[in-house]
Amino acid sequence: MDEQELMKKIEEGDEMAFAQIVRLYKSRIVNFLYQLTSNYEKAVELAQETFMRVYFKAKRYRPIAPVSSWIYTIASNLAKTEMKKNQRMKTVSIDDEYSRASSQIYYEDNPEDMETIKNLRKALNSLHSRYRIPVVLKDIEGFSQEEIAEMLNKPIGTIKARISRGRAYLKKEIEKNPEDFDFLSKGEEYGDERA
Numbered sequence: 215m216d217e218q219e220l221m222k223k224i225e226e227g228d229e230m231a232f233a234q235i236v237r238l239y240k241s242r243i244v245n246f247l248y249q250l251t252s253n254y255e256k257a258v259e260l261a262q263e264t265f266m267r268v269y270f271k272a273k274r275y276r277p278i279a280p281v282s283s284w285i286y287t288i289a290s291n292l293a294k295t296e297m298k299k300n301q302r303m304k305t306v307s308i309d310d311e312y313s314r315a316s317s318q319i320y321y322e323d324n325p326e327d328m329e330t331i332k333n334l335r336k337a338l339n340s341l342h343s344r345y346r347i348p349v350v351l352k353d354i355e356g357f358s359q360e361e362i363a364e365m366l367n368k369p370i371g372t373i374k375a376r377i378s379r380g381r382a383y384l385k386k387e388i389e390k391n392p393e394d395f396d397f398l399s400k401g402e403e404y405g406d407e408r409a
Contacts, residue, residue, distance in 0.1 A: 217281040225272040232269050239282070240265075242355070243289050249350045250293040252339050260296060264289040279364055286357070287365040290347050297343045337387040345380035352377050 215223075215231075217238075223231035243264055247257035267288050275284055338346060347366065351357045359377065363370045 218277050221272055221275050221277070221281055224269060225275070232265075235268065235281070235285075236265050239285055243285065246286065246350065246355055247289055247293055249338070249354055250290075250343070250346060251296060252335055256296065260289065260292045263292055267292075280361075283357075283361055283365050286351065286355070287367075290351070290365060294343055294347065333391070337384050340387070341380055341383055345376050345383065348373050348376045349380035349384070353381075 215234075217235070220231045220235050224235065240261065244254075244257050244261045247260045247264075248254055251257050251260070264285065268285060271288075275281070338349070341349065348362050351362045351365065352359065357365070359370060359373050362377075363373045366373065368376075
């Protein structure tokens, strides 16, 4: 059954079709939201909210766009709202620090990689959300610029400019402290095959 048919069944209240959509997108959406929020628990919470909206707003889905674009649009809108809320409340929670520390345990096999990932995440998180979301959608999630423009409801030129500015900012951050990014000093190429 293709995704368009699944959405029709979800619109009719079919919980099995909904479970299948969740199964298809859960990991990708959590990863996407984690890239934006740097908080695994918050990413899971926002992913749950994303899928709740998919279920309850299935009637609003129009088959002119891929289901993935619609789901990522919902997730990115929730993430933008969350980031705005966090900018207003610049407080540090013990739970957030625990979550951040526990999510890094995965990388402890190689402390150099862990430090590089931490520095990359720090540089990415310093980007304003208007640049961070398109960069993550393009360079991490692999969407085309046209798909991103549709998801964020922006002109393609705006998306191209935001991706370019976001990448330029990240490049500047890397050039400021190249020792923080071991993958550059090891001679490994960093390329974007999806350009």
